[in-house]
Each structure stands twice: as C-alpha cells, then as structure tokens.
Amino acid sequence: MNTQFLLQLLVNGLVVGTLYGVVAMSFVLIYKATQVVNFAQGELLLIGAWVCWTLLTKYQVPFWVGMPMTLVFMFVFGILIQVVILRPLIGEPIISVIMVTIALSAVFQAALKWIFGVNPQPFPRVFNSQAVTIGSLQIQTVYVMSLVVSVLMMIGMAWFFKVSKWGLAMRATAFNQQVAQSLGISVKTVFAMAWAISAMVSAVAGVVVAVVNGVSSGLSIYGIKVFPAVILGGLDSIAGAVVGGIIIGLLENFAQFIDSEYLHWGNLYEIAPFYVLIIILMIKPYGLFGTKDIERV
Amino acid sequence: MANSTLLPAGDFRSSYAVDTTIFPTTTSRNFAILGIALICLAPVIFSDYWLSILIQIGIYGIAALGLNILVGFTGQISIGHAAFFLLGAFTSAYISNKTSIPVFFAIPLAGVVTAIVGLIFGLPAARLKGLYLVIATLAAQYILIDFFSRAEWFTGGSVPAMAEPFSIFGYVLRGDRQYFYVVLAYVVVSYLLVTNLMRSRDGRALVAVRDHYLSAEIMGINLTKYRTLSFGLAAFFAGIAGALYAHYQLVVSNEGFGIERSILFLAMVIIGGTGSIMGIDKALALNNNLTFLREIAIGVIIIAFLVFEPDGLAHRWRQIKAYWKLYPFSH
Numbered sequence: 212m213n214t215q216f217l218l219q220l221l222v223n224g225l226v227v228g229t230l231y232g233v234v235a236m237s238f239v240l241i242y243k244a245t246q247v248v249n250f251a252q253g254e255l256l257l258i259g260a261w262v263c264w265t266l267l268t269k270y271q272v273p274f275w276v277g278m279p280m281t282l283v284f285m286f287v288f289g290i291l292i293q294v295v296i297l298r299p300l301i302g303e304p305i306i307s308v309i310m311v312t313i314a315l316s317a318v319f320q321a322a323l324k325w326i327f328g329v330n331p332q333p334f335p336r337v338f339n340s341q342a343v344t345i346g347s348l349q350i351q352t353v354y355v356m357s358l359v360v361s362v363l364m365m366i367g368m369a370w371f372f373k374v375s376k377w378g379l380a381m382r383a384t385a386f387n388q389q390v391a392q393s394l395g396i397s398v399k400t401v402f403a404m405a406w407a408i409s410a411m412v413s414a415v416a417g418v419v420v421a422v423v424n425g426v427s428s429g430l431s432i433y434g435i436k437v438f439p440a441v442i443l444g445g446l447d448s449i450a451g452a453v454v455g456g457i458i459i460g461l462l463e464n465f466a467q468f469i470d471s472e473y474l475h476w477g478n479l480y481e482i483a484p485f486y487v488l489i490i491i492l493m494i495k496p497y498g499l500f501g502t503k504d505i506e507r508v
Numbered sequence: 509m510a511n512s513t514l515l516p517a518g519d520f521r522s523s524y525a526v527d528t529t530i531f532p533t534t535t536s537r538n539f540a541i542l543g544i545a546l547i548c549l550a551p552v553i554f555s556d557y558w559l560s561i562l563i564q565i566g567i568y569g570i571a572a573l574g575l576n577i578l579v580g581f582t583g584q585i586s587i588g589h590a591a592f593f594l595l596g597a598f599t600s601a602y603i604s605n606k607t608s609i610p611v612f613f614a615i616p617l618a619g620v621v622t623a624i625v626g627l628i629f630g631l632p633a634a635r636l637k638g639l640y641l642v643i644a645t646l647a648a649q650y651i652l653i654d655f656f657s658r659a660e661w662f663t664g665g666s667v668p669a670m671a672e673p674f675s676i677f678g679y680v681l682r683g684d685r686q687y688f689y690v691v692l693a694y695v696v697v698s699y700l701l702v703t704n705l706m707r708s709r710d711g712r713a714l715v716a717v718r719d720h721y722l723s724a725e726i727m728g729i730n731l732t733k734y735r736t737l738s739f740g741l742a743a744f745f746a747g748i749a750g751a752l753y754a755h756y757q758l759v760v761s762n763e764g765f766g767i768e769r770s771i772l773f774l775a776m777v778i779i780g781g782t783g784s785i786m787g788i789d790k791a792l793a794l795n796n797n798l799t800f801l802r803e804i805a806i807g808v809i810i811i812a813f814l815v816f817e818p819d820g821l822a823h824r825w826r827q828i829k830a831y832w833k834l835y836p837f838s839h
Contacts, residue, residue: 489651
C-alpha cells in the first residue's frame with residue numbers, strides 16, 4: 212500500500228471536493244429559491260472562465276481588474292437568463308423547465324466551442340511560486356489558492372444567508388413564496404438575484420479551475436458532477452451541498468487509488484460518482500441533509 | 509359513424525369506442541393505407557442519399573416514439589436515451605454474433621434486454637416524484653457509455669462491434685433498398701402498438717399520472733406500476749431502434765452517442781409535439797455529424813418551442829387540417 216500516493220490523492224480530493232461543493236452550493240441556491248433544476252450550471256462555470264480568459268489574454272487586463280469585470284458580466288448574464296428564458300416558464304410543468312435548462316446547456320456548450328474552439332487554452336499565470344511543502348507532501352500553490360477561495364466563498368455564502376437582508380429575503384422566498392410576497396419581498400427580484408449570485412459564484416469556481424487546469428469545454432463536467440454531490444447532500448440543503456461535494460471529491464480520488472493499486476480497470480475516477488448517485492437514489496433519495504418530504508409513489 | 513367519409517360539423521362522438529378510434533372516417537383510413545403503399549415505393553423512386561435519410565428518420569422515429577411515452581404521456585424525462593439506444597444496438601449485435609439466434613429474433617430480444625437494464629436504473633427513481641428520474645438517467649448515460657468502452661467481451665472495446673445483416677427465413681437482405689422495408693415494418697408496428705396502448709386503460713392511466721398524480725392515485729391507478737412501466741417501454745423502443753440501427757450500419761461503435769445525442773432525442777419529441785404520436789414522424793430529419801451551429805440551433809429550437817409552442821408541430825398540423833376541413837366557413 213502506497214501511503215504517500217494515497218495522501219496526495221486525498222489532498223487532491225479535498226481540493227476538487229471543495230470546488231464541487233462551491234458549484235453544488237450555487238446549484239442548490241437556484242433550486243431552493245426558484246425550484247429550477249439547472250442543468251446548465253457547468254456551462255456557467257465555463258462562461259465565467261472564458262470571459263476571464265478573454266479579458267486577461269486578449270485585452271491584457273491585469274487579473275485583479277479582470278476578475279471583478281467577469282463577476283459583473285456574470286451578474287448581468289445570470290439576471291438575463293432568468294428574465295428572458297426562465298421567467299416566462301413560471302407555472303409551467305417542472306419537466307418543461309428542466310428541458311429548457313438542458314437545452315440551454317447544449318446551446319452554451321456549442322456556442323462556446325464555436326467561439327473559442329475545441330482546444331484547451333492555458334490560463335495566464337496568476338501566482339509565481341510553484342509548490343509548498345507540508346510535511347512530506349508537495350502541494351501546488353494553485354491548489355492552496357483553490358482551497359482558500361472555495362472556503363472563503365462558502366463562508367461568504369453562509370454570511371449572506373444568515374445576516375444580509377437579501378439572503379434572508381431569499382430564504383423566506385424559498386420557504387414560502389406567498390408569505391414572502393405578503394411581507395413585501397419582491398419574488399421576481401429574488402429569482403433574478405438567485406440566478407445572478409449563482410452565476411457569479413460559478414464563475415469564480417470556473418476561473419479557479421481554469422487557473423489550475425486551463426480552460427476547455429471539459430470544464431462543464433463540473434455541472435454534471437454536481438448531481439451526485441447534491442443528491443448525496445440533499446437537494447435543498449446548502450450545507451448538504453458542501454458536504455456532498457467534498458465527499459464526492461474525496462471518493463473520486465479514493466476510487467482512483469483503489470483502481471490504480473488493485474483493480475486496474477482504468478477510468479474508475481470519472482465514473483464512480485455516478486454509481487454512488489444510483490445507490491443513494493435507491494436507499495436515501497433525500498440525501499444526508501435534505502428535507503424528508505419526498506413523496507414515494 | 510365509423511363508415512362516414514366526412515366528419516360532420518360539431519362533435520358528435522357519443523360513445524367511447526368512437527372517441528378512441530384511430531381513424532375517424534373511412535377516408536382517413538384509406539389515406540393512411542394509401543400513404544403506406546406510397547412509402548413502399550420509396551426505394552424505387554428515391555436516390556440512395558434520400559433513402560438513407562428516410563431509414564434514419566424511421567429508426568430515430570421509433571426511438572423518439574418510445575421517449576414520447578415517457579415525456580409526453582407520463583411527464584418524466586430521460587436524458588439517457590442515447591445510451592439505451594446504443595445498448596440495444598450492442599445487444600442485438602452480440603446476440604446475433606455469439607449465438608445461433610437469427611437477427612429476426614435478436615432485435616426484439618435486444619429491446620427486452622434494454623428494457624430490463626433500463627428498469628434497473630429507473631426503478632429507484634421512477635418511484636420518486638419529479639426530477640429524480642432525470643438524474644438517474646443522467647447517471648445511466650455515463651455508466652453505460654463507460655461500460656461499453658470497458659466491456660470488450662460485449663462490445664469489442666475500442667474496435668467497433670460487427671453486426672450481421674438482417675435475414676428472414678434464410679434469405680439475407682442486402683443494401684438499403686431491402687432494409688428499408690424492415691424499418692418500415694417496424695415503424696408501422698411500433699406506431700400501431702403505441703397508438704393502441706394510448707387507447708387502452710393502461711395508456712389513459714399514464715396520461716392521468718402525468719396530469720394529476722394524486723387524483724390518479726385516488727382513482728385506483730398504481731403510480732409505481734405505471735411510472736416504471738412507461739420508463740421500461742421507453743427503454744424497450746430505444747433498444748428496438750438501436751438494434752435496427754446496428755443491423756443497418758452493420759458496425760456499432762461508441763462514437764457520437766454521448767449526452768448530446770440524448771438531448772437530440774428530447775428535441776425530436778419536443779419539436780414533434782409532446783403527447784402526440786404522429787408528431788414524432790414529422791420531426792426534423794436529424795442525422796449525424798453535428799456541427800456546433802446545428803447544436804446551437806437544436807438547443808434554441810427546444811427553448812423556442814417550449815416557450816412559444818408547447819404543443820409542438822403536431823398541434824399546428826391539426827389546426828391547419830381543421831382549418832381546411834371547414835374552409836371557407838369557420839363553423
């Protein structure tokens with residue numbers, strides 16, 4: 212047994228897992244506030260990463276200017292999606308809404324391939340030092356950065372929902388739209404804000420992944436991996452999404468360890484979360500922290 | 509009533525038998541038979557290119573027909589349809605290669621195997637409300653495609669699997685022109701099966717589950733049974749279509765059956781009109797080699813149809829038909 216290798220993979224898993232957690236968090240945000248299952252979450256990551264990449268390489272904007280510009284863009288973009296495409300669908304059956312987001316993801320995916328090409332592009336270097344050593348482990352700086360940014364975003368999100376006025380309005384809307392409306396909360400604005408914030412958070416995650424791995428359309432796989440994470444954590448629990456994300460990230464890398472040490476099947480890393488997804492749907496469909504009012508029929 | 513050649517103005521359907529009849533007038537039945545007879549002439553008339561497109565429309569039409577039972581009638585979504593399609597293709601190729609079962613029986617067998625595998629994935633989710641089936645089929649899509657690239661005994665791994673040509677009573681059908689009739693026969697049979705299903709108690713139960721599952725349950729409809737049934741049927745038709753595809757192409761490979769293809773199947777159902785059977789056949793002729801522009805177009809079309817035309821082309825077609833029937837007076 213190769214302990215060194217296992218440890219390295221577990222650190223990897225933690226880093227990737229917190230990123231899954233962040234993306235899952237923004238997914239759950241949309242689901243909780245607007246009851247929309249967003250199949251285009253991964254494409255939001257991708258759009259954020261490409262926008263930031265374009266600003267940094269094509270227009271030579273420094274990172275500390277480019278990033279806020281990306282966020283502003285994503286803010287507007289999220290509102291636009293909600294207002295133009297999803298607002299007319301309010302009251303339609305849930306499957307229409309799901310199909311629209313599936314179609315949205317197809318459109319974004321194809322459009323981005325069309326605009327930026329299919330080849331992965333390296334992201335401009337943001338940090339100088341290559342690696343830090345903790346004990347016997349070599350950890351790349353970008354990984355540390357990724358971990359720090361993810362944790363910061365989680366704390367920010369927690370603060371937003373616990374303290375800020377908008378966060379409270381959003382929670383009230385998620386709890387009961389009619390009551391929220393009667394208390395003077397504009398449900399329309401809350402819906403738009405949910406998309407805007409979710410798009411921004413996703414974009415940050417997208418840029419973080421891009422800094423580590425470069426930008427390519429493969430980045431949108433995060434939007435798919437979000438499903439095992441949110442189902443594990445419970446579809447309507449933000450804390451659950453974070454925990455689910457971290458578990459899925461760790462599990463992926465653990466599967467890779469088992470695979471490369473014992474099984475030699477290859478590619479188990481990619482597919483393991485989906486087996487977990489099926490198993491959870493069988494035994495505990497509301498996940499670890501979700502509301503247990505799912506009706507079995 | 510059943511013998512009249514034209515429907516009189518107003519709605520005079522006074523019994524359930526009349527209401528559920530497939531052909532309201534003898535004329536419409538004669539036209540349908542005439543239409544099929546005309547299509548039988550297609551191999552003589554059309555060039556190879558158009559014939560291959562017609563065959564593909566037929567094959568994808570059957571798959572979309574199956575998906576429509578799920579999406580249109582029961583109100584659930586599957587985004588693993590392409591994987592089930594491919595499973596049918598590989599299964600039929602495997603059965604006809606490795607056993608002495610002829611292709612003629614391998615195709616329905618492939619459908620059954622696909623339905624069983626579909627149920628293994630769908631069973632936990634089909635029992636739950638709403639969006640869980642989508643997520644389960646998403647997992648099925650990835651797990652199955654991964655399985656195909658891994659299981660060399662079944663699919664040949666990186667080498668495409670060979671499929672035998674279709675044969676009937678020892679006579680081997682070769683070329684598009686002869687295979688066209690096989691596909692046509694399957695389209696007609698599948699269409700009749702699904703149409704008749706929708707006229708039966710089971711079909712109405714599916715629609716009731718979609719429209720209001722609580723009322724349906726109160727009326728004594730077993731929700732679990734009908735949700736799983738519709739998912740199994742959808743997988744079954746995907747398997748049949750995949751098997752037909754395998755024996756048409758004669759090779760089966762993993763290429764091009766990712767999640768985009770599953771979305772394409774959904775697009776066919778939506779554009780054709782969810783909840784309508786004829787609409788599927790009127791859906792676009794969608795074939796291979798997706799360019800980006802085309803993917804965008806498909807996505808945009810899905811969104812546009814859902815927002816502006818939720819009933820699909822079949823609805824528009826019925827309106828146009830109704831308009832001309834009553835022309836020049838609108839009543």
